[in-house]
Amino acid sequence: MKKMSRTIAYAILALGALTMVFPFFWMIVSSLKTAAEVNTTPPTFLPESPTFDNYVYAFEKAPFARYFLNSVIVTAACVASTMFTTILAAFAFSRLKFPGRDVLFASLLALMMIPFEMLIITNYQTIVGWKLTDTRWALIIPFTSSIFYTYILRNFFLSIPDSLYYSARVDGASNWRYLWRVMVPMAKPALATIGLLNAITCWNAFLWTVLVTNSPENRTLPFGLYAFMTSSGIRYERLMAAATIVVIPMVILFVCFRKNIVTGVSRGGLKG
Amino acid sequence: MKRLEKAARRDRSKLSARAALAPAAFLAPFMTGLAIFTLYPFVNVILISFKEKYKMLTGEFSAFGTENYQAVLGDPNFLNGLRNTGLYVLFVVPAATVIALFLAYLLNKEIKLKGLFQTCYFLPMVTSVTAIGLVWKWMFNYDYGLINYLLSLFGADAVNWLNNPAYNLPALIIYGIWSMLPFTIILLLAGFQNINAQYYTAARADGAKPGKIFLRITLPLLAPTIGLTLIINMISASKVFSELFPLFNGQPGSAYSLYTVVYYLYDAFYVQWKLGRAAASAVILFVIVLALTLVQLFIQRKWKNY
Numbered sequence: 001m002k003k004m005s006r007t008i009a010y011a012i013l014a015l016g017a018l019t020m021v022f023p024f025f026w027m028i029v030s031s032l033k034t035a036a037e038v039n040t041t042p043p044t045f046l047p048e049s050p051t052f053d054n055y056v057y058a059f060e061k062a063p064f065a066r067y068f069l070n071s072v073i074v075t076a077a078c079v080a081s082t083m084f085t086t087i088l089a090a091f092a093f094s095r096l097k098f099p100g101r102d103v104l105f106a107s108l109l110a111l112m113m114i115p116f117e118m119l120i121i122t123n124y125q126t127i128v129g130w131k132l133t134d135t136r137w138a139l140i141i142p143f144t145s146s147i148f149y150t151y152i153l154r155n156f157f158l159s160i161p162d163s164l165y166y167s168a169r170v171d172g173a174s175n176w177r178y179l180w181r182v183m184v185p186m187a188k189p190a191l192a193t194i195g196l197l198n199a200i201t202c203w204n205a206f207l208w209t210v211l212v213t214n215s216p217e218n219r220t221l222p223f224g225l226y227a228f229m230t231s232s233g234i235r236y237e238r239l240m241a242a243a244t245i246v247v248i249p250m251v252i253l254f255v256c257f258r259k260n261i262v263t264g265v266s267r268g269g270l271k272g
Numbered sequence: 273m274k275r276l277e278k279a280a281r282r283d284r285s286k287l288s289a290r291a292a293l294a295p296a297a298f299l300a301p302f303m304t305g306l307a308i309f310t311l312y313p314f315v316n317v318i319l320i321s322f323k324e325k326y327k328m329l330t331g332e333f334s335a336f337g338t339e340n341y342q343a344v345l346g347d348p349n350f351l352n353g354l355r356n357t358g359l360y361v362l363f364v365v366p367a368a369t370v371i372a373l374f375l376a377y378l379l380n381k382e383i384k385l386k387g388l389f390q391t392c393y394f395l396p397m398v399t400s401v402t403a404i405g406l407v408w409k410w411m412f413n414y415d416y417g418l419i420n421y422l423l424s425l426f427g428a429d430a431v432n433w434l435n436n437p438a439y440n441l442p443a444l445i446i447y448g449i450w451s452m453l454p455f456t457i458i459l460l461l462a463g464f465q466n467i468n469a470q471y472y473t474a475a476r477a478d479g480a481k482p483g484k485i486f487l488r489i490t491l492p493l494l495a496p497t498i499g500l501t502l503i504i505n506m507i508s509a510s511k512v513f514s515e516l517f518p519l520f521n522g523q524p525g526s527a528y529s530l531y532t533v534v535y536y537l538y539d540a541f542y543v544q545w546k547l548g549r550a551a552a553s554a555v556i557l558f559v560i561v562l563a564l565t566l567v568q569l570f571i572q573r574k575w576k577n578y
Contacts, residue, residue: 009378016375017392020453024395026418027407039416089302098295111306113565114314115511117534118554121320121541122313125328145305175294204400206514211542222402226517229406236410243403250398258391 027247031055031240038237054241061232063216064245067224071203074139074220078202079195081144086194089145090153091179095165105154112147120211127212138212139220143202149194156190157183192260196253203250221246321551328547340552349539350553353524353531356441360532361509364448369501371449372456377486379457380464397454405518408447409434412519434519437527444515444530452509456501463497464490503568507561513538533557 030038032050058064092098093105123142132138160183168178184191209223219227225246229239320326321340323333344350379389396404411418412433420430433443467490475485513534516524524531524539531539533553541550 009381009383013375013378013383013389016371017389019450020396021392023404023407023411023450024399026411027404030410041416041421043416043418043421085302085305088298092295092298096295096298098292101295108306111310111314113507113558113561114310115507115557115561117511117513117537118317118558119310119313120537121547121550121554122316123309124541126308126313142305142309145302145309147306147310150302175298200398204402206400206402206517207538222400225400225406226402226522229518230521236413236416239406240410243406246400246403247398250400251395254395254398255391258387258394 024247024251027240027243030237031244033237035235035237054238055245057238058228058242058245062224062228062242064221064224064228064242066217067219067221068245070136070218071220074136075199075202077136077140078143079198081140082146082149082198083191083195085145086149086153087179087184087191089150090157091175091183093150093154094157095179095183096175108147109151112151117207120208123208124211133212134214134218136213136218139205139209139218142208146194146198149198152194153187153190156187160186189260192257196257196260199253200250317551317554320547321555323548326548326551328545333548340548341556344536344540344549344552344556347536347549349524349528349531350533350536352529353533353536356530357510357512357533359441360445360448360512361506363445364452364509365502365505368449368452368456368505369498372453372460372501373498375453376457376460376464377490379461393457394454396451397458399451401451401514402518404451405447405515408443408450409519412443435526437525437529440520440525440527440530444512444519447515447519448509448512451515452505456505459501459504460494460497463494463501466497467493499568499571503565506564506568510557510560510564533560 029045029047031054032047032052033044034047034049034051034053037044037048093101127133127138127142132141164182165178168182173181203220204222205220206222206226209220210226213219213223216224216227225242228242232238322336322338324335324337324339326333375393379386379393383389414420414430414432414435417433419433423430431439433439471489471493472485475489480488511534512532516522516530516532516535520526520530524535534557537550537553537557540546540553
């Protein structure tokens with residue numbers, strides 16, 4: 001009886017896992033097919049004669065290498081600047097004592113409810129006013145502060161015992177030194193988690209990139225992919241190759257850092 | 273310990289001027305970004321929503337009033353967007369939460385290949401909506417799409433998911449459930465893992481059956497996490513938008529009948545340049561999100577007492 005329920009559990013988990021992974025598998029398989037093979041019924045589940053022609057086509061017809069570079073630059077800049085502001089703010093909200101700290105923090109949490117979509121109109125005006133439209137700066141500057149990540153990191157910082165802080169202070173370490181020498185190294189798992197979540201968000205951002213960038217030199221991958229779709233027509237074997245280019249870096253990042261996400265989110269992010 | 277604290281406090285009062293500046297210095301970079309790109313636009317968009325005949329370039333407007341709101345609420349496209357968004361939230365969130373609860377429960381057990389399973393389940397979380405949306409567009413394809421092929425194996429007729437307006441929303445919902453699962457499973461799994469194992473040991477010692485343990489111990493202790501998950505998911509689902517670009521080539525459905533609230537906002541702002549209307553719809557979106565959050569918090573609080 002117990003054995004059977006175990007088998008059923010595995011069967012359900014396997015079926016679920018298959019459903020989640022299948023679109024990725026299908027994307028890659030389709031990208032390696034010829035135009036003729038893509039449009040066949042019944043579909044073939046492995047390409048008969050795998051070809052990289054679709055990738056070559058994508059790189060030739062659209063500046064995917066440029067898009068890729070832009071995505072890397074924008075993502076790296078976003079993550080670096082967000083981490084910096086987040087670490088400092090989380091430290092202030094967890095370790096420093098100042099009047100109104102908790103009220104301020106609570107009201108910031110309330111601000112988390114504001115949907116980013118609501119802010120695009122004025123932020124667009126700001127970017128236009130600063131003459132930053134159609135630059136990569138426009139994709140970075142508005143995203144240097146995150147309440148959510150600060151919240152996660154503050155919770156993590158709070159779990160580091162006070163005694164450590166006081167002994168370091170008595171030993172004459174400044175706040176700044178204590179933060180970077182003691183707290184940041186201890187918070188590595190939480191930092192990895194929020195850095196990763198942040199990188200994923202930046203890499204995949206779409207709405208804002210459509211609004212503020214235009215020329216191919218400044219497009220990031222998702223917008224580049226969308227432009228590729230509208231300009232080169234619906235040829236699925238080619239589109240799947242282009243989609244693979246966009247997706248694979250994040251998949252690699254995720255496979256390497258999966259544990260950080262899971263432990264980090266459960267440790268710092270969610271305590272009921 | 274107490275003495276150290278006192279020492280630290282004394283140390284701080286000595287340097288009181290510097291100490292008072294420390295929090296400000298640490299908070300400055302964060303608060304600056306927040307003020308310019310969250311706080312100010314939040315206030316400003318509310319103001320714009322009440323400015324009649326607002327011009328973006330000059331900032332001129334004729335008067336304060338509710339004209340924009342009347343226009344938006346009388347616009348069939350906006351009402352269509354409200355309806356679609358509501359249906360989307362109503363189907364996607366409960367379905368994704370129930371499925372995720374079930375899968376997280378299984379994933380939390382002592383199973384082999386845990387890492388492999390987790391990788392599979394969480395993978396869609398990292399994907400660009402544009403890229404994976406294209407894959408779904410391909411799978412939803414009428415002639416050669418995989419989904420219609422699978423349906424044909426069961427003897428069902430092919431469905432014109434993306435070009436028959438009646439099936440546009442179902443297609444969006446199916447894709448929505450799939451893409452919501454990973455994050456939901458992570459949150460719930462974290463909730464499962466935060467439950468103290470002693471409860472289970474005690475229950476088992478009392479001879480409680482697994483089903484009873486789940487209903488009487490796991491579910492109530494998980495309630496706050498489920499509540500939080502529901503809030504986050506309802507909010508993110510009520511902002512459904514990006515998915516329309518790959519699936520319907522940037523149009524709101526194949527017959528312009530699949531507006532969503534955010535799509536309307538985008539359209540009014542970036543396509544039609546009616547900023548007042550865009551602002552009004554943005555404020556309505558905020559009110560929806562706010563209401564959802566308050567309802568959820570209320571339910572959550574009640575649930576906790578039980």
